Amino acid sequence: MNRIYNFSAGPGTLPVPVLEEASQSVLEFQNSGMSILELSHRGKWYDPVHAEAQAQVLATLGLSESEYALALLGGGASLQFAMLPLNFLGAGQTADYVDAGEWGAKAIGEARRVGTVHLAGSSKTTNYDRLPELTPSGNARYFHLTTNNTIEGTQVFALPKTGGAPLIADASSDIFGVDRDYSQFDLIYAGAQKNAGPAGVTMVVVRKSFLETAHKDLAPMLSYQTQCEKQSLYNTPPVFPIYVLGLTLKWIAAEGGVAAIAARNQAKAEAIYDALDACAPVFSSCVAIKEHRSWMNLTFRVATAELEKAFLAEAVAAGMDGLPGHRNVGGFRASIYNAFPMAGCDALAALIRDFARRKG
Numbered sequence: 393m394n395r396i397y398n399f400s401a402g403p404g405t406l407p408v409p410v411l412e413e414a415s416q417s418v419l420e421f422q423n424s425g426m427s428i429l430e431l432s433h434r435g436k437w438y439d440p441v442h443a444e445a446q447a448q449v450l451a452t453l454g455l456s457e458s459e460y461a462l463a464l465l466g467g468g469a470s471l472q473f474a475m476l477p478l479n480f481l482g483a484g485q486t487a488d489y490v491d492a493g494e495w496g497a498k499a500i501g502e503a504r505r506v507g508t509v510h511l512a513g514s515s516k517t518t519n520y521d522r523l524p525e526l527t528p529s530g531n532a533r534y535f536h537l538t539t540n541n542t543i544e545g546t547q548v549f550a551l552p553k554t555g556g557a558p559l560i561a562d563a564s565s566d567i568f569g570v571d572r573d574y575s576q577f578d579l580i581y582a583g584a585q586k587n588a589g590p591a592g593v594t595m596v597v598v599r600k601s602f603l604e605t606a607h608k609d610l611a612p613m614l615s616y617q618t619q620c621e622k623q624s625l626y627n628t629p630p631v632f633p634i635y636v637l638g639l640t641l642k643w644i645a646a647e648g649g650v651a652a653i654a655a656r657n658q659a660k661a662e663a664i665y666d667a668l669d670a671c672a673p674v675f676s677s678c679v680a681i682k683e684h685r686s687w688m689n690l691t692f693r694v695a696t697a698e699l700e701k702a703f704l705a706e707a708v709a710a711g712m713d714g715l716p717g718h719r720n721v722g723g724f725r726a727s728i729y730n731a732f733p734m735a736g737c738d739a740l741a742a743l744i745r746d747f748a749r750r751k752g
């Protein structure tokens with residue numbers, strides 16, 4: 393197996409032991425005589441896979457099954473932008489949203505179809521180069537934020553005061569990667585494909601007391617109550633992505649859980665940020681405030697277009713893929729999710745230092 397350093401923003405790097413076990417199961421799942429891809433989603437082989445993955449999501453977040461319900465859904469985090477207001481917002485009701493990046497802006501667009509959005513803060517006028525100051529409305533149905541702004545490279549480390557509103561998070565790009573008190577949230581959603589598995593499954597974790605307040609008159613596929621009551625088996629679930637999510641969560645547990653992964657993520661990010669800071673003005677971070685810099689997506693620029701081209705060519709030659717920034721932002725973005733190895737961060741940091749020494 394030839395592994396390069398994959399800095400892709402998503403789908404992202406998965407742990408090698410997970411890939412090995414999953415590839416074996418594609419040929420034959422345990423002793424079933426069948427591939428994982430061929431198993432009925434209502435049968436004795438898949439039942440425990442499903443139940444374990446569901447239980448592991450809550451356990452990894454440190455949440456209890458008595459307090460929280462869960463659904464594993466298709467449709468990506470983007471479907472959650474729409475499902476959340478459909479379930480909890482009504483005409484004439486207000487939800488608070490933080491406008492700190494493109495994904496948050498998309499979530500806001502979906503909420504506006506259903507009800508009124510109060511912008512609790514926005515950093516749009518500075519191209520989302522920082523996290524905004526926040527002012528909750530004080531009468532919101534819920535308060536929505538994106539914990540990590542994948543495209544812009546900012547991350548929320550201290551959870552905000554919501555003025556009493558239930559706290560909702562799009563944690564697609566930092567779930568299981570930061571050691572948070574997840575019980576502060578009433579609902580957390582995250583696509584698996586950045587930090588926890590392949591594309592195709594999205595985790596939705598919701599406090600049961602909050603879930604009870606959801607609208608009842610929805611199409612069942614769009615109803616959190618139905619999806620949670622049916623244990624994500626209202627229809628055929630994304631069997632293979634759920635299986636790989638379960639394997640990844642077992643890997644996280646074996647590595648020491650979220651606390652250990654988070655400590656490693658911080659060290660990985662610091663190795664690269666230290667190099668960027670030491671190599672100004674050839675390199676510069678895109679984030680204006682140091683405390684807002686993400687551990688997961690590190691956005692940076694090289695001083696001139698010519699140097700940018702040269703740096704990219706050297707990175708590719710050194711076996712580093714996926715570094716160009718999002719098409720709307722430009723520059724570079726190193727996405728170093730939970731399974732991305734420290735060695736890859738050290739290699740990028742070394743290249744940054746070496747490049748600046750030669751070109752600076």
Ligand SMILES: *Cc1c(COP(=O)(O)O)cnc(C)c1O
Nearest residue numbers: 468469470495542562564565583
């Ligand atoms: C990637 C991403 C999304 C979109 O996820 P899809 O699964 O492609 O719908 C939404 N929010 C954040 C924060 C993301 O990083």
